[in-house]
Amino acid sequence: TLDGRRFLVDPGTYCYACAGKEREWFRGTSAHNTLRVDNLDQAVPEGPFAWSSIPHANAETWLNGQTFDFFVGSHDGYRRLSDPVLHRRSVFHVKGGFWFVRDVAEGHGKHLLESFWHFAPELEVTEEHGIILAKASATDISTERACLALFSDRNSAWTTEITEGSVSPAYGSKQAAPVVRASANATLPEDFGVLLLPMTGVADAGAFAALGESSVSGVRGYRYQTLQTTEFLFFAQHNSPWECGPWASDSKLLYCKLERGRFTHVIMVSGSF
Numbered sequence: 001t002l003d004g005r006r007f008l009v010d011p012g013t014y015c016y017a018c019a020g021k022e023r024e025w026f027r028g029t030s031a032h033n034t035l036r037v038d039n040l041d042q043a044v045p046e047g048p049f050a051w052s053s054i055p056h057a058n059a060e061t062w063l064n065g066q067t068f069d070f071f072v073g074s075h076d077g078y079r080r081l082s083d084p085v086l087h088r089r090s091v092f093h094v095k096g097g098f099w100f101v102r103d104v105a106e107g108h109g110k111h112l113l114e115s116f117w118h119f120a121p122e123l124e125v126t127e128e129h130g131i132i133l134a135k136a137s138a139t140d141i142s143t144e145r146a147c148l149a150l151f152s153d154r155n156s157a158w159t160t161e162i163t164e165g166s167v168s169p170a171y172g173s174k175q176a177a178p179v180v181r182a183s184a185n186a187t188l189p190e191d192f193g194v195l196l197l198p199m200t201g202v203a204d205a206g207a208f209a210a211l212g213e214s215s216v217s218g219v220r221g222y223r224y225q226t227l228q229t230t231e232f233l234f235f236a237q238h239n240s241p242w243e244c245g246p247w248a249s250d251s252k253l254l255y256c257k258l259e260r261g262r263f264t265h266v267i268m269v270s271g272s273f
Helices: 022-026
Strands: 035-037 044-046 050-053 057-063 067-077 085-092 099-108 110-118 124-129 131-136 149-154 159-170 173-187 190-199 209-211 221-225 227-238 242-244 247-249 253-259 262-269
Touching: 022 159, 035 085, 044 221, 050 159, 067 173, 085 227, 085 253, 099 110, 124 159, 124 253, 131 242, 190 221, 221 242, 227 242
Parallel strands: none
Antiparallel strands: 035 110, 044 050, 057 067, 067 085, 085 099, 099 190, 110 173, 124 131, 131 149, 149 190, 159 173, 209 221, 221 227, 227 253, 242 247, 253 262
């Protein structure tokens, strides 16, 4: 939520016994804000209420700091594939600033990866200069037009499109709602990072880019830059020394903020330098 208004949502249930495929869709992976592999659901449904395959989920890291939150979790729902895939998601939040969500598909072989972002029906979702913008409808005069920007690396192999899904506000009722779908046919391991930023306008939206190759060096970096500030975020696979461009550390997560070229904020998780 942003300023008391829903932005990213769970589409709901809609029905328990439906003549069509609505029950399966509303509880499927593509109906949630997460990653789907090879057009398959994380769990395999068996009838309207049961499952024949239930993933094991694991909370690997959960830190609540004074200036940040950091969570890492994984599930093995796609280990059942002939080329098994482990999905790991990291969520990093700078309090008062952005949210960053990074999905990693670990495994081998080539797979179709899709990342879904479901928005509330009353929002307008557009793309401007490669940035996804979600804001209250222009016809809604009850609130200022708070805006949520969704940044992804424009130089990656992932493509992003705005499509249409459904949201069920009450049992037996559904309505159309905007969905952002990012996808790539990728050889694993593969990662995809999304920066979510509350904004009031796009005059200085800034630029976002990925740095380094996580599958090669064991570290993936990201940079978000505006006219006044530059923020770096690095994720490492192991607690061992790594380098990414001019940066070097041994931390699992490193965040640095520079204002006019001077350090103003540093966060290091499980590191010594």
